[in-house]
Amino acid sequence: MPSAVVDKFFRTNKLPQIWCPGCGHGIITRAITVAVEKLGFDRDKICVVSGIGCSSRATGYLDFDTLHTTHGRALPFATGVKLANPDMKVIVITGDGDCTAIGGNHLIHACRRNIGITTIVFNNNIYGMTGGQYSPTTPKFDKGTTAPYGNIDKAFDISNLAASAGATYVGRSTAYHTNLLISLIENGLKNDGFSLIEAISSCPTYYGRKNKKGDAVNMLEWQKDHAVNISAASKMTPESLEGKFLIGEFKNSPEPEYTSEYQKIIDRFNKE
Amino acid sequence: MKRKARLMQGNEACVEGAIAAGMRFFAGYPITPSTEIAELSSEKLPCVGGKFIQMEDEIASMAAIIGASLTGLKSMTATSGPGFSLKQENLGYAGITEVPCVVVNVQRGGPSTGLPTSPAQGEIMQARWGTHGDHPVIALTPSSVRETFDLTIRAFNLSEKYRIPVILLMDEVIGHMRERVELPDTSELEIIDRKRPAGNKEDYKAYKADEDLIPPMANFGEGYRYHVTGLVHDETGFPSNSSVVADKLVRRLADKIEMHKDDIIQWEEQNTEDADIVIVSIGGVSRAADTAMKMLRSKGLKVGTFRPITVWPFPEKRLEELAEKVNTFVVAEMNLGQMVLEVERIIKNKAKIERVNKVNGEAIYPEEIVTKIEEVL
Numbered sequence: 039m040p041s042a043v044v045d046k047f048f049r050t051n052k053l054p055q056i057w058c059p060g061c062g063h064g065i066i067t068r069a070i071t072v073a074v075e076k077l078g079f080d081r082d083k084i085c086v087v088s089g090i091g092c093s094s095r096a097t098g099y100l101d102f103d104t105l106h107t108t109h110g111r112a113l114p115f116a117t118g119v120k121l122a123n124p125d126m127k128v129i130v131i132t133g134d135g136d137c138t139a140i141g142g143n144h145l146i147h148a149c150r151r152n153i154g155i156t157t158i159v160f161n162n163n164i165y166g167m168t169g170g171q172y173s174p175t176t177p178k179f180d181k182g183t184t185a186p187y188g189n190i191d192k193a194f195d196i197s198n199l200a201a202s203a204g205a206t207y208v209g210r211s212t213a214y215h216t217n218l219l220i221s222l223i224e225n226g227l228k229n230d231g232f233s234l235i236e237a238i239s240s241c242p243t244y245y246g247r248k249n250k251k252g253d254a255v256n257m258l259e260w261q262k263d264h265a266v267n268i269s270a271a272s273k274m275t276p277e278s279l280e281g282k283f284l285i286g287e288f289k290n291s292p293e294p295e296y297t298s299e300y301q302k303i304i305d306r307f308n309k310e
Numbered sequence: 311m312k313r314k315a316r317l318m319q320g321n322e323a324c325v326e327g328a329i330a331a332g333m334r335f336f337a338g339y340p341i342t343p344s345t346e347i348a349e350l351s352s353e354k355l356p357c358v359g360g361k362f363i364q365m366e367d368e369i370a371s372m373a374a375i376i377g378a379s380l381t382g383l384k385s386m387t388a389t390s391g392p393g394f395s396l397k398q399e400n401l402g403y404a405g406i407t408e409v410p411c412v413v414v415n416v417q418r419g420g421p422s423t424g425l426p427t428s429p430a431q432g433e434i435m436q437a438r439w440g441t442h443g444d445h446p447v448i449a450l451t452p453s454s455v456r457e458t459f460d461l462t463i464r465a466f467n468l469s470e471k472y473r474i475p476v477i478l479l480m481d482e483v484i485g486h487m488r489e490r491v492e493l494p495d496t497s498e499l500e501i502i503d504r505k506r507p508a509g510n511k512e513d514y515k516a517y518k519a520d521e522d523l524i525p526p527m528a529n530f531g532e533g534y535r536y537h538v539t540g541l542v543h544d545e546t547g548f549p550s551n552s553s554v555v556a557d558k559l560v561r562r563l564a565d566k567i568e569m570h571k572d573d574i575i576q577w578e579e580q581n582t583e584d585a586d587i588v589i590v591s592i593g594g595v596s597r598a599a600d601t602a603m604k605m606l607r608s609k610g611l612k613v614g615t616f617r618p619i620t621v622w623p624f625p626e627k628r629l630e631e632l633a634e635k636v637n638t639f640v641v642a643e644m645n646l647g648q649m650v651l652e653v654e655r656i657i658k659n660k661a662k663i664e665r666v667n668k669v670n671g672e673a674i675y676p677e678e679i680v681t682k683i684e685e686v687l
């Protein structure tokens with residue numbers, strides 16, 4: 039995918055990426071760089087932090103200060119970076135497993151603190167890196183290598199979870215709906231507090247194959263056919279929304295940001 | 311300048327030392343008997359422009375201090391027993407990524423939730439091998455309130471100098487003990503900061519070590535735009551599957567500490583010149599060992615003490631030398647025998663080794679060491 043943003047923001051000598059052909063993660067990673075380009079941020083003041091998973095490998099390809107951490111822990115590492123240096127724009131890249139299973143507790147607390155971090159969850163409904171085990175977002179009855187008879191867990195709705203835990207900006211888009219995705223990431227980055235953008239990705243290699251979802255193109259078409267923008271949804275009947283999922287901006291309610299609140303405590307001692 | 315002596319707890323001396331060393335970031339999660347370190351950090355850090363955060367658990371606290379240190383702030387966390395277990399994965403991360411930070415473990419009775427308010431020394435081996443994979447470790451063991459102050463500074467200095475997480479391995483005796491101490495003026499302290507890169511930002515190779523095996527460290531946010539990963543990485547910091555790269559990295563990390571052992575290792579010994587018997591102990595137990603030595607000396611027995619100040623790396627060379635003349639080493643520790651394994655490994659058959667162990671939640675009393683020595687004589 040040659041383009042100006044790729045040349046500018048990717049470590050092009052590290053390409054091609056490790057992702058499978060047709061993986062949705064590349065599209066989402068590129069969308070992040072487009073949003074950064076549009077906002078014109080100082081790239082030397084951007085730190086991108088990730089956990090472990092296929093999605094989390096994205097940091098290696100992005101030409102910023104990048105921190106590829108341990109499984110599930112990207113948010114607490116990012117919290118340290120942000121609180122230590124609030125001048126930095128901190129972006130977290132994480133997967134559905136990374137963010138809501140092993141890292142679930144960190145997620146709700148980062149939301150609650152409303153610390154200035156923009157988190158982009160690459161949700162492919164599966165553990166890709168370890169070979170297709172079911173994740174907290176695998177739909178009920180779908181299959182994974184550890185759910186050969188169908189998954190009996192109920193799936194998390196990551197956006198709703200983040201919004202109710204206190205994130206002040208929340209939106210969802212898909213790898214197919216890239217323009218919406220870019221604008222949500224842009225708005226998320228403009229929000230001083232904690233933003234979460236759920237990016238529906240696709241893993242044709244494991245989730246697709248296990249669940250007979252066809253090839254990469256079929257999976258993107260599925261996203262196109264099943265996503266309904268929240269603004270349109272209000273005018274639709276419950277029957278016509280059956281089997282669909284919502285995309286769009288779910289929450290935008292700025293509140294005081296954590297590190298600026300902390301700065302106020304420091305300032306009390308600077309007054310003389 | 312006249313300095314006021316102050317009555318102070320070990321945990322408080324730790325925070326005083328940390329701030330004097332330049333600590334400007336602390337992340338923690340409350341746990342007895344280390345909680346005062348978090349409480350005092352939350353109070354004192356904002357006054358010096360530093361940051362404190364209470365994270366959701368110890369895993370997160372360990373992660374946060376690594377993130378903070380990457381931006382250039384000297385960072386610390388403190389915990390006890392169960393929390394130290396939780397820190398292990400990210401402690402290893404700090405090791406392979408060579409991010410300076412200080413991890414305090416005020417040991418309490420274990421295993422598991424164990425004896426929350428009682429002293430123990432059950433994590434000597436965990437401090438060495440708690441995180442997975444081959445890795446070097448520096449762990450310091452103070453045995454007084456004043457020494458806690460000094461060793462906290464040293465922990466920061468060593469971690470900055472060698473780019474390694476340093477463990478301050480305290481025990482409940484030292485953490486909660488109150489002593490009258492006179493702290494030195496900050497101008498008298500030697501403070502070491504991490505080695506910074508020179509030259510072009512574009513040419514910076516984040517993990518290219520100098521001859522001392524230590525790579526200079528840039529801070530995030532300064533325009534170096536480098537990559538940090540817990541995967542095996544080459545000099546540029548990017549992951550590699552090459553067996554040559556893997557071998558080189560894991561060996562360099564170990565050699566980095568091995569090469570500078572003489573600068574790192576510290577111990578204290580008393581009355582060893584003529585000693586037939588030497589009591590080996592660390593931390594809170596060393597106080598009982600001192601008294602025991604005096605009691606036995608007054609009875610005419612030639613007893614000395616040997617106290618590793620860096621329990622890791624262990625003062626191996628000196629112990630080996632002592633074994634040439636000493637008949638019996640008595641290793642006293644508040645566990646079922648951990649440090650003694652290291653002593654046995656070093657001394658082999660050159661001297662007799664006896665053990666004094668206690669795991670009932672009480673400190674070791676001097677009389678217990680005396681009794682043991684009189685028994686084995």
Ligand SMILES: Cc1ncc(C[n+]2csc(CCOP(=O)(O)OP(=O)(O)O)c2C)c(N)n1
Pocket residue numbers: 090091092093094109132133134135136137160162164165166167168173
């Ligand atoms: C502590 C720990 N447990 C387990 C793993 C193994 N592991 C690596 S990636 C992963 C799942 C990643 O799934 P997800 O976050 O959904 O990302 P994806 O690969 O699908 O993009 C697991 C379980 C690990 N690296 N560390």
Ligand code: SF4
Pocket residue numbers: 056057058060061062063092093162166167240241242243244
């Ligand atoms: S396994 Fe799935 S998530 Fe991982 S790179 Fe391949 S397609 Fe993408």
